[in-house]
Amino acid sequence: MTEHQWTAGLGVCDFLPHRLLAAVLLLCAFTANADELTVRGDVGHYTLNDRITYLPDGDQTIDQVTQQEQWQEKHDDSVLNLGFTDQAVWLRTSLRIPTSLTQQWYLVIPYPLLEEVDLFLLRDGQQPAFYHINRQQAERQREQAHSYQIALPLPQALSGHVDVFLRAQSATSLQVPVALWREDHLLNRFSRESLYWGVYFGALCALVIYNLFLFLSIRDSAYGYYVLYIVSISLLMLCISGVGSAWLWSGQPLLTRYALPVSTGLVSLCAVMFARSFLRWREISARWDRSMKIAATLAGILVVYTWVDPIHGALFAGLLGFLVVVLLIAVGIAGLRAGIAIARYFVLAWAAFALGASLYLLSVFNVLPVNILTNHAMQVGSAAEVLLLSFALAHRIKDERARKLAALRRQQRAERQVQDLELQSLEQAMHDSTTGMPNASLLNQQLQAVIGQDKRAALVLVNYPQVKEIASSMGHNLAESMFRELVKKLNHRLEGQTGAICLENKQPAFIAIPEFSSAAFLIELDHLTDTLEPFVEQIVGHHEVSVHTVRLPVLMNLHSGVAITPEHGDSPEILYQHALAARDRSESSKVPVQVYNKAISDFARRRLDLMTALPPAIEAGELELYLQPQMNRTGQTLVGVEMLLRWHSGQFGAVPTWEVIEIAESAGLIDLLSRYVVAQACKTMQTLRERDLEITGSINLSVQNLTNHHFVPEAMARIREHDIPTNRMIFEVTETSMMHNMESVIGSLQLIADSGCRIALDDFGTGYSSLAYLSRLPIHELKIDRCFISKMCTNRNDLGIVKNTLKLARTLNLEAVAEGVEDNATMERLTELGCHRLQGYVFAKPMPLETFCDWALEHSLS
Known part of the structure; x- marks a missing residue:
């Protein structure tokens, strides 16, 4: 190898480590800045949830935190959720801002329940922090809220590499979603949220106003509790949504610590009270009602407790709220089973609320992830609930209206039935059941009209004593048949006579039947050409009737009395009294016709003597009460007694009770006698x-x-003084007495009824006008007159009157008492018809107190 080649190779070897070192340094730099966010001014907002690390130990200072290396990392973009805790947490992230921010930016935490939030900004991690702000300062400094969440402003013209440290703490749940928002985008978001929350709270406000109006109009407590419930829900949503912090208690985040559990307790309290009133469980199930009372009591205690310990109060409020929702759903299901139609809305409403609240609370306790669904589940659930409850209240109004209309229709049908029965009974009460002719009522009406017209007329009373004799010896049916024949012949004779006054045009009828075996008619004397007595004798002379069973004619003996108006009296009562006295004189003197005159004055003198003797007799205790038993419907059990006045005078002998009453009333002694x-x-x-x-x-x-x-007040005081149960005292008033000073009579009867005593309408069926006022009278019993009872087994008309009277009593929810029960057949028939009480000689005649007690003891042992 040449030197050049070696040198070249050496240079290559020297170059490779430098290139490798540069690559490693670049990779490290990239890794170090992987979580750093580059902020550009043209972007509206950034989410930082996936770029943060956190340190659960929130008690350290910023100086200590910057030295920590054990930060925990998040590996997704979910919201940091530490559940229900009162511990603080530190968060860290890094920002790189290439150019200075010309607009205002905010670090936004979309979770308004955080009470304390501190923001620290450091350049490249170097101490000290060049910027620090907390939630209270931010809310006090800004002129208006820019968000319903926590918005911490960043400093103006911020640029370069910035380390963001955030400390957050809450006494309830701890969620720390973090985002960056440019001011204009934040304002737009605030406007949209304001619209949404405005619609939500506006709907709640409208429901409050509407239901408050209904509550003030119809005074139904359910609407009042519903208004309170909507108000408490509104307070709860003000805390959860941040609207309260934004508008009502801005700058006071700790106030939410108290408002949240208090509003939760109020929601539970008002919900339970609304459910009790809405479903009317007090009338359906005592067990469910007791459960709701307990829940309401716990909620009330919790509301007070949260002011002392809001942190634990929030836990208890959430637990109680859960139990109340479960209870109310169970109550609604029980209501459905009980047939309450509106309970279906109730169940759906609370199911919707339970679903929304559950999703929200599960996210609070870090069971479900925090997202748009869980954040707004409470809002959607509560809105659905109040709407469904409003539908339920509207349906309730519809049901109540339908029930009232149905009740009104039933009342109208009952009134029509009463009117029909009244007309039928009135028709029967105005006519004799045996002959079909007018009775004394129609006679009195016509006589009153004659007196009012100042006509001179004669009242003639005729009695056929043989009729009653035949009735007792040969039977009522034969006697009634004979009496009808007599009446028919007498009416036919009068029909063609000048001066005879027609009592009823539809038949026509000229005679009236005051009682069985007696007849009465009126003669207008101004049109009479003959002498009165021969005329009357000619009309009522001996009549011949046939006894069909033996086919023999019978000549009927009779005696008659005549009284003339105005000479002998100017009222129907006096004329009838004088005519009766004249008829008695006719019987005693054995003459067919007797006109009343001064010679017939023994009765008047006797009445005067009796009137004088009555007060001393009362003072001396000469008058006593005889007792006649009243039996139950089967006639086997003693249930009551009627106390009848008896006067056995040493001077006059036995004075009839009716005569004593007449004397007392005419002489003004009735008050003394009645006391x-x-x-x-x-x-x-x-x-x-x-x-x-x-x-x-x-x-x-x-x-x-x-x-x-x-x-009446004095009589009630006397009863209380003797410690007598008022429900055992019965005051009997006659039907005809109702026509005298009706308003005053009704007022006195109402005082008697209010005291607890009972009221019986005596001699029912013999009057002629009181049925029109029957529905106004506070009566408890109808006493069917003996004139109907005594003939009900032998006369279809009397039986019809008794049946209709019993039907009328049942319609008006009154007890019926039959007086004058004189034989077993009548008693058995009344038992079949369902008469409540029986009274008459078949059981016992009136007797003194001691005799009655002995009889009662003997009767109970038999």
């Missing part, structure tokens, strides 16, 4: 209770008692 009756009734009820007879007690009231404003 005495109430006092005696209270003592009687005490005695019955002492004898272990826990039954009801009924007493009768006069219409004058009901129009006296002091009587």
Whole structure:
């Protein structure tokens, strides 16, 4: 080898190591700068998630951190998520800025729940940091928020190689997504987010206003709780989204530490209260309602606790929120099974919220990756939930409207049924069931009209005593057939007579039937050409009827009384009373016709004597209460007693109760008499209770008692004074008394009902106007008059009246009491028809207290 060749070879050998060294140095330089980001001013933003390293030990200072070599690297572009922790973390990345940045740039952290963030900038890793800013300073210095996330401004005219160190800390979850944004792009993004959040919170605000209006309008607590729930959801979303930090508490990031758990607890509390009110679980399931009460109590305690310990409160709030969502979904499913149609919206709403909240929380706890779906899952879930709950409330309004319309239709049908029954009962009540002729009600109406027109007319009362005798000896059917024939002949005779007043044109009917075996008619005297007494005797003279079973004619004996208006009275009651007195004189004197005159004054004198003797008799306790039992529908069990007034006078003998009442009412003594009756009734009820007879007690009231404003309160006070259960006291009022001062009567009856006592409408079916007010009266019982009960087994019309009355009682949810049950056949028929209580001689006649107690004991042992 020549020297030149060796030299050349040596030069080649010298050249190769230098080239290799240069390549190695270049590779090292490339590797060292592999994570360095070159920032150009013409690009709007950069994502730094894949270019950062991090150091979990966040308690070190910046000086210590720059000396650390054990930085952990990220190998993907996912968000750094350390889960639920209160530890701080350091992040590091490098920037290379070839030319100075002419526009403002921001280091943006799109996670507003971070409480403390510090940014340090170093040139080539050399201390000290030439730039430092934290979140509080950035939010205080800027004039307006540029982002709903954390935005830390970079210094102006920044260039060259820059090492970025970031320290982040939060008391809840710790996520640190990092990006660089140019100011104009950040403002555009802020504008778009403002639009999205404006739509979201605007919808919530609209729902609040709408449901608040509904709450104030219809006073339904469900709408009030729903408004509170939307407000609490709004507060929660203000914390999660950063809108609250941007607009409401800018510069106070620690406020979110308290607002977040408090709003979570409020969401749980308001959700449970809304569910209780919305699904009305208090009316359906006590167990579910109790569970929701417990959850609401825990939520309320948690709201208070979070103000003391917000860090642990956030953990507890999240756990309780999870349990509440599970509870409400279970409650909704139970509601579906219970047949609550609107519960389907409820289940869908909470399922949507649960899905959104679960995705968000799983990303918070680093189970799911952080992305656009998990970041906005809570927003989408809550929006879907409030919309579905709004649909549920709207559907509820529709259902309630449908129920109200259905209830209104049912009420209308019931009212029509009541009206039909009323008309039917009124028609039957205005006519005699045996003959079909008008009864005393129509007679009184026509007589009142005659008196009002100042006409001179005569009221004639006719009685056929043989009819009742035949009824007792040969049967009611035969007696009724004979009575119908008599009435038909009498009506035919009157039809062709001048002066006879027609009571009803459709038949036509000239006579009325006050009671079985009696008839009444009116004669206008101004048109009468004959003398009154011969005319009446000619009309009502002996009638011949045939007894079909024996084919023999029977001449009917009769006696009649006549009273003339205005000479003998200016009211239907007085005329009827005088005509009745004249008829009694006709019977005693054995004359066919008797016109009332002054000679018939024994009755009036007796009434005056009785009126004088009544107050001393009350003072001396001469009047007593007799008790007649009331049995249950089968007639086997004693359930009550009616207390009937009896006066056995040493001077007058046994005075009829009706006469005592008439005297007391006409003489103004009814208040004194009724107070005495109430006092005696209270003592009687005490005695019955002492004898272990826990039954009801009924007493009768006069219409004058009901129009006296002091009587009812004093009677109620007397009952309370004797410690008598009010639900065992029954006050009976007659149907016809309802027509006197209706408003005052209803007011007194309402006071009785409000005190807990019961009210029975006595002699039902004998009046003629009270059915029109039946729905207004606070009554509990209908007492079917004995005139219908006594003939219901032998007369189809009376049976129809009883059936319709029982049907009316069931329609109005009233108890029915049949009085005048005198035989087993009637009792059995009433039992079949479902009458609640039975009263009559078939069980026992009225008896003194001690006798009754003995009877009750014997009856209970038999």
